[in-house]
Amino acid sequence: MKPFAFITLLFFTIQHHSALSQEIELVYNSETLQIEQISPNTFVHISYLNTDDFGKVSCNGMIVINDGEALVFDTPANEEASAELLDWLENDQQTSVKGVVATHFHWDCLGGLNEFHAKGIPSYASYKTIKLAKTAGYPTPENGFKKKMKLQAGTTTVINKFLGEGHTKDNFVAYVSSDHVLFGGCMIKELGAGNGYLGDANVAAWSSTVRKVKTTFPETAIVIPGHGKIGGIELLDYTEEMFRGKD
Template sequence: MKNISKPLFILVVLLCMYSCKKNQTHEVITVSEELQIKKLNEHSYIHTSYLNTESFGKVPCNGMIIIDNNEALIFDTPTNDSVSEVLINWVQKNLKCKVKGVVATHFHDDCLGGLKEFHNRNISSYASNETIRLAKNKNYTIPQNGFDTHLELKVGKKKVFNTFYGEGHTSDNVISYFPDEKVLFGGCLIKSKGAKKGYLGDANVKEWSTTVSKIKEKYPKVEIVIPGHGAHGGQELLEYTISLFKA
């Protein structure tokens, strides 16, 4: 009886630990009326700002922060320069990190609407060459450093990989993957659970599922997936997005 009970007890404990990890709540910090920060783990955060739209009202827009050794990388700017200023100040003051770079994952306002403030602070910006081309066409603030399909950036001693896997929400949407914590920032290419298709004005709906399927295949061990809008989750967000756009 004792030999059966001990393994069973260990199994129950492990299942409880897994359940707690999967369902853990994350600290949400309200920095201002227009900016919230959510801590995911020691190195990863979500920043959320808001975009006023005619079709969808006031929309919460997610970005990512990765920190290590007093350095920070930011993925997608807040929606305007004033909120970017608040975000940069918060990272410097509260996380004690120097912001060394910002990545725009596509050319819409919820990715580079606050880019000018980063440039005012002499913070380097990165985007795909397609994003730079589209930003120029729209007379938006233009990211400084371009790449074709893949860019590896370092923050402290850690790496973040930025990659274009194909069209979907836009022709230029890239994702950013932080392997140390198995965190994937999908931006507007990835939908939150239960979300509708959203704005399709620049989308390639036919390729969307195929693109996300490539991402799912590339990162089978991803644990945290951050969409461009709405709540973060796990691999189920990739699966949901694939099914949402299947023909």
């Protein structure tokens, strides 16, 4: 390897490691909801879904807070935890919740959506997600987009982009450009995870979709999977490898 290329690779490796080594701070904790701050503007909310096939499953969502405004990506898994989250945002953090985004149509993304709607908070998803949620009889996001949508929390921009099928036909990712944080949702696996639920998956397309995520957001330093521990770009590599050869 040429010296310049090695130095460049080393720099980005250090950058990614540095971002992940920043102390994760638990800022809220109850039996039904945890909230962790992982970067200056970005938080992870963790709630729990009882499933027939996998038992009690922890579910991740993302919160972006800046200049007194907040965006929520995937609701907590139920209305009780969603009400807790909104109470924390509005009363503890003194923020105005500008919107909630569902990154695909499964219950662990929008099970608490009615709590947001009851407060008049706008909800967003892809047109595919809206159609699939309506067909499933689930709470349904109100505002749709086709391929890409930008949202603002204060001066912080979040890019929502559909890059292909994988865990579901409608799964998309959300990228916080200022913090280099990618919310991969259930399309992205934590290290060591198995296949999980594949009932609505496009296994053949999954690996190539993750490759597109990597090339679209090359400055990603922190990755939030739909379930389990956050990490760096190794989560993208792990997920891509898991489904490679099935495309």
